Amino acid sequence: MTVTETPAGPDEPATEPDGKAPVSDRLRHERKLGFRLSAPAFIVMILVTAYPLGYALVLSLYSYRLTDPDGREFIGLQNYMTVLTDPIWWSSVSTTAIITVVSVAIELVLGFAFAWVMYRIIKGRSFVRTAILVPYGIITVVSAFIWRYAFQLDSGFVNSWFGLGDFNWFGERWSSLFVITFSEIWKTTPFISLLLLAGLVQVPEELQEAAKVDGATPWQRLWKVVLPNMKAAIMVAVLFRTLDAWRIFDNPFIMTAGANDTETLSFLAYRQNVTLVNLGAGSAVSVLLFLTVVLIAFIFIKGFKTDLSQVRGDD
Amino acid sequence: MASAVLVAPIVLAGCGSDDGGPPLLTWYTNPDNGGQATLAAECTESSGGAYRIQTQVLPNDADSQREQLVRRLAAGDSSVDLMSLDPPFVAEFANAGYLLPVTDPADVDELTEGVLEGPLLTAYWDDELVATPFWANTQLLWYRQSVADAAGVDPTAEGFTWAEMIDAAEAEGKRIGVQGNRYEGYMVWVNALISSAGGQIIEDAELGAEATPTVASPAGDAAAEVVGGLARSSAAPSDLTTAGEEEARSLFQSDDGSFMVNWPYVYQAAREGVEGGAVDQDVFDDIAWARYPRVDADEASRPPLGGINLAIGDFTDHPDLALDAVKCITSVENNAQYMVEAGNPAARSGAYDDPEVREAFPMADLIRESINDAGPRPITPYYGDVSTSVQRTWHPASSVQAPGTPEDTDSYMSEVLAGERLL
Numbered sequence: 001m002t003v004t005e006t007p008a009g010p011d012e013p014a015t016e017p018d019g020k021a022p023v024s025d026r027l028r029h030e031r032k033l034g035f036r037l038s039a040p041a042f043i044v045m046i047l048v049t050a051y052p053l054g055y056a057l058v059l060s061l062y063s064y065r066l067t068d069p070d071g072r073e074f075i076g077l078q079n080y081m082t083v084l085t086d087p088i089w090w091s092s093v094s095t096t097a098i099i100t101v102v103s104v105a106i107e108l109v110l111g112f113a114f115a116w117v118m119y120r121i122i123k124g125r126s127f128v129r130t131a132i133l134v135p136y137g138i139i140t141v142v143s144a145f146i147w148r149y150a151f152q153l154d155s156g157f158v159n160s161w162f163g164l165g166d167f168n169w170f171g172e173r174w175s176s177l178f179v180i181t182f183s184e185i186w187k188t189t190p191f192i193s194l195l196l197l198a199g200l201v202q203v204p205e206e207l208q209e210a211a212k213v214d215g216a217t218p219w220q221r222l223w224k225v226v227l228p229n230m231k232a233a234i235m236v237a238v239l240f241r242t243l244d245a246w247r248i249f250d251n252p253f254i255m256t257a258g259a260n261d262t263e264t265l266s267f268l269a270y271r272q273n274v275t276l277v278n279l280g281a282g283s284a285v286s287v288l289l290f291l292t293v294v295l296i297a298f299i300f301i302k303g304f305k306t307d308l309s310q311v312r313g314d315d
Numbered sequence: 316m317a318s319a320v321l322v323a324p325i326v327l328a329g330c331g332s333d334d335g336g337p338p339l340l341t342w343y344t345n346p347d348n349g350g351q352a353t354l355a356a357e358c359t360e361s362s363g364g365a366y367r368i369q370t371q372v373l374p375n376d377a378d379s380q381r382e383q384l385v386r387r388l389a390a391g392d393s394s395v396d397l398m399s400l401d402p403p404f405v406a407e408f409a410n411a412g413y414l415l416p417v418t419d420p421a422d423v424d425e426l427t428e429g430v431l432e433g434p435l436l437t438a439y440w441d442d443e444l445v446a447t448p449f450w451a452n453t454q455l456l457w458y459r460q461s462v463a464d465a466a467g468v469d470p471t472a473e474g475f476t477w478a479e480m481i482d483a484a485e486a487e488g489k490r491i492g493v494q495g496n497r498y499e500g501y502m503v504w505v506n507a508l509i510s511s512a513g514g515q516i517i518e519d520a521e522l523g524a525e526a527t528p529t530v531a532s533p534a535g536d537a538a539a540e541v542v543g544g545l546a547r548s549s550a551a552p553s554d555l556t557t558a559g560e561e562e563a564r565s566l567f568q569s570d571d572g573s574f575m576v577n578w579p580y581v582y583q584a585a586r587e588g589v590e591g592g593a594v595d596q597d598v599f600d601d602i603a604w605a606r607y608p609r610v611d612a613d614e615a616s617r618p619p620l621g622g623i624n625l626a627i628g629d630f631t632d633h634p635d636l637a638l639d640a641v642k643c644i645t646s647v648e649n650n651a652q653y654m655v656e657a658g659n660p661a662a663r664s665g666a667y668d669d670p671e672v673r674e675a676f677p678m679a680d681l682i683r684e685s686i687n688d689a690g691p692r693p694i695t696p697y698y699g700d701v702s703t704s705v706q707r708t709w710h711p712a713s714s715v716q717a718p719g720t721p722e723d724t725d726s727y728m729s730e731v732l733a734g735e736r737l738l
Contacts, residue, residue, distance in 0.1 A: 067411040088737040153554045166553040259497040
């Protein structure tokens with residue numbers, strides 16, 4: 001039996017050899033153009049980021065301290081062994097994970113509430129939107145100082161407002177983490193609500209109205225209509241904020257300087273590289289931090305099963 | 316274009332002798348109240364046109380100052396002609412080849428003449444003079460006369476110890492100001508206690524990574540008993556785990572204040588507090604001072620040592636002029652002037668006899684004696700590792716036990732120096 005292949009017409013979908021969804025000619029041409037347009041920027045970016053990344057990889061194979069140049073020695077993967085078997089690394093991983101999970105979860109709920117308010121409000125809309133966005137306009141270092149002073153024993157108002165006497169917030173791990181996470185949430189909830197607002201306005205009003213006519217309760221409309229239609233926006237918001245929170249540096253740096261097990265991964269990398277000028281171990285920490293970021297992005301994109309390239313008008 | 320024309324003269328002025336004037340020396344200073352800038356101007360004037368000194372102010376805390384200097388020097392920056400350097404970092408910088416040693420014996424004599432014993436120890440590396448003590452600092456025991464009287468103790472007595480001080484504060488229901496935050500100030504405290512008990516934190520420190528930690532010793536145990544004992548007593552400040560110099564000062568001036576170990580600046584600050592209305596005159600009149608308390612009643616205390624050394628960058632284009640500038644800046648007259656103007660104690664003994672110094676510092680003789688007998692922090696190129704190992708294993712103070720903590724410090728520090736543990 002002979003199989004005759006018919007070339008796809010201009011408007012007919014072509015069948016991909018691997019059985020994936022058919023791609024139109026127009027889409028194929030658009031893709032080609034897209035690659036050509038972005039190639040120069042892509043090449044420059046690879047050159048700019050590949051060198052430092054490669055250099056960090058090389059350095060991580062050495063025992064090398066900037067102020068002890070004679071002691072430089074190739075030690076293979078020993079830095080990675082040292083880092084991965086050290087309680088300080090794992091303590092930093094757990095601290096970073098706690099801050100990330102707690103802050104992103106709370107921010108998602110709060111951010112959605114804010115987005116809903118910004119979306120639905122009719123009177124004083126611009127005032128409310130501005131008020132909600134103010135914390136995000138403040139530089140993180142400044143907000144870290146603001147909350148440090150607010151919770152501090154001598155200058156703070158928090159203890160006197162809540163009758164906490166001389167409770168030292170920065171004296172132990174959990175209370176320090178509370179303040180750090182609180183400040184993080186205060187600062188970046190507006191960002192997540194802005195992204196969610198963008199998703200919210202894209203949910204077609206007719207769908208909600210149709211659901212209403214069918215007798216769906218507000219709760220059902222939220223779960224069955226609004227949220228599924230915002231999946232891409234939610235993923236973008238959660239992914240951005242998770243990666244952002246995973247790289248948290250300013251709050252612990254200003255508030256506790258890493259004391260009481262509040263050191264995060266970025267802070268650990270900073271201390272090894274900049275403070276201790278221990279470039280070997282520091283580069284190993286940086287490379288591992290980079291790998292965790294890649295891993296998180298990968299898990300998110302696989303986990304949400306959303307193809308961002310499909311989020312476009314003509315699909 | 317217009318802005319380029321405007322900027323051009325400034326850029327040229329920044330390039331030193333390109334504008335035809337005398338060579339320009341850049342002095343990287345730690346922040347002060349302008350005293351170093353004044354000295355730079357005066358030495359420029361007195362050089363008779365041989366050189367000009369401009370100052371560049373470094374960040375506030377010692378660690379950030381070190382970071383910036385390391386970055387510049389590692390890159391071979393020739394603009395670092397002179398630098399104000401914290402003494403614990405001298406060994407690290409010298410070992411990395413960042414500091415220009417003074418080799419001519421006549422110059423060495425001139426730079427070290429009359430310099431107090433404590434700071435002089437910190438200026439050498441590998442038997443070479445690599446820095447010149449510019450000003451020195453030490454901690455005193457500050458106490459409230461009324462509290463000491465009520466408790467029936469005399470902190471100025473020869474054998475006054477930490478244990479007696481803690482008992483006195485507890486008996487009066489007061490608290491003691493110390494630096495218990497996890498930072499360099501805590502290391503200063505621990506080092507002073509171990510030195511006072513006759514021990515040292517590290518042996519053969521000059522071997523760098525090969526040195527032997529010696530905190531696990533009778534002296535280490537005695538120091539741990541003081542720190543842990545105070546932290547678990549009712550005399551401990553409620554913010555002990557986060558307290559630095561300023562927190563201790565604020566506690567000392569409050570109704571809970573009794574005793575405090577701190578640098579001499581606190582006296583001047585209290586006086587300014589009275590003028591500004593933040594401190595009562597009664598409180599100021601109640602403040603008295605004594606030598607750093609002893610750990611062992613039979614052994615003299617070794618107070619903490621701070622201050623600033625002046626060093627010449629190894630990549631400078633003007634080594635001879637930089638040396639002349641160091642001689643001028645650290646002269647005994649300028650030491651005295653700087654002490655009066657900036658409130659930072661002089662490194663040379665002679666400055667303390669200056670009438671103006673004696674008027675500004677009623678405790679001048681005690682400061683001089685204290686600096687002379689002070690115990691420097693370990694002189695090692697791996698100072699950061701040593702200090703951070705101590706800070707990590709001794710924090711929070713309430714967890715410090717003897718025996719236990721000193722042994723933990725030694726094993727942790729050994730692993731860190733061998734590159735087997737992170738800091």
